[in-house]
Amino acid sequence: MMGTREKTLASAHTLVVKVGSAVLTTSDGLHLSVMYSLVEQIARLVRQGRRVCLVSSGAVAAGRTALPDRGRSVEGLSGRQALAAIGQGCLMREYEHAFAAQGLLCAQVLLTRDDLRSRPRFLNARNTFMNLLDWGVVPIVNENDTVAVQELKFGDNDQLASLLLNLVEGELYINLTSADGVLAANPESAKPGEVIPHLDSIEHIADLDIESLCGAKTSVGTGGMRSKLMAARRAAQLGVPTLILPGRRADILDRAFAGERVGTWIAPATQAVSRRKYWMAYQSEPQGSVFVDEGAAVALEEKGGSLLPGGVIGVEGVFEPGALVRVVCGEHAVGVGLTNYSSEELDRIKGLKRVEVAAALGNAHYPEVIHRDNLLINAAV
DSSP states (O other): OOOHHHHHHHHOOEEEEEEOHHHHEETTEEOHHHHHHHHHHHHHHHHTTOEEEEEEOOHHHHHHHHOTTTGGGOOSHHHHHHHHHHHHHHHHHHHHHHHHHTTOOEEEEEEOHHHHHSHHHHHHHHHHHHHHHHTTOEEEEEEOTTTOOGGGOOSSHHHHHHHHHHHHTOSEEEEEESSSSSBSSOTTTSSOOOBOOEEOSHHHHHHSOHHHHHOOOOSSOSOOHHHHHHHHHHHHHTTOOEEEEETTSTTHHHHHHTTOOOSEEEOOOSSOOOHHHHHHHHSSOOOOEEEEOHHHHHHHHTSOOOBOGGGEEEEESOOOTTOEEEEEETTEEEEEEEOSSOHHHHHHHTTOOHHHHHHHHSOOSOSOSBOGGGEEETOOO
């Protein structure tokens, strides 16, 4: 009898596969044998009737190699963006050759957070992806590093991949990394621990001591295992399982889909959040924080209530109505949501009853500071 992992691997139709720089590159440039092997395995999945989106890092690392005299000394945002402009072309050229050898087409898609923050642009991007996937084309997605400024960046491709799951309605997220999976101990601090084969739910991820477990970023990438677990936590909220695999192992995708218990399987939450709420919570970085008392936190987390002015005890940051903000109780992060009031207004009405809010502001357009429909509890931010 097949378990949940086996059933999902057998039935998943739309996959998001992310491969990092530590897998795709070496000190000498792109690791072509790894890349071509990955493409061969993806081609086999496509020939099975599956739809695959590939989120690929490696542009900056490839750009450094293309400039041997100065690439390794380049620092700063503008320098990295210039390297990405050079390296992205190198990356796509190899992907085009590799997929052509398998009789498949690939398509370059470069995104910034602003492309997904705007709902019309999000829907337009979704339509483009759906056409490509329907045609049997493999979209190769990367952050548009050449033009992305800090406020438009996803942070890293792990976070980009977690947002892409919502865009393409992915059913399985596969993260190919330099590690064997999630380890029971930090491999940089002592002897490498055993791979954790299965994490049952999002609560297990939230309870992990991620900082001591995950260690630092790789030398060529921007993420690390912490980022991968945060992306997996987001995927789980959407109802999508994650499989973290050692990307350089021979035929690793073939082995996983054949039923071999490799890597770490992270099960989805039993109750998925809506795609709209997921988009709302992760389409931008929080602009500030709203601090609440314990009674308000209980109402939000255990009773599914909205945040009222009377439960607010403090405000941090400067933001306008409609901004995404963190909701915090003491040292505990409750969630994120869209505020109906600006930081200045909230500072004036915190702790007040509704009739007092009207007196303080001259009106009371909203009874709630954050409506429950615009609030995601236990957000992975």
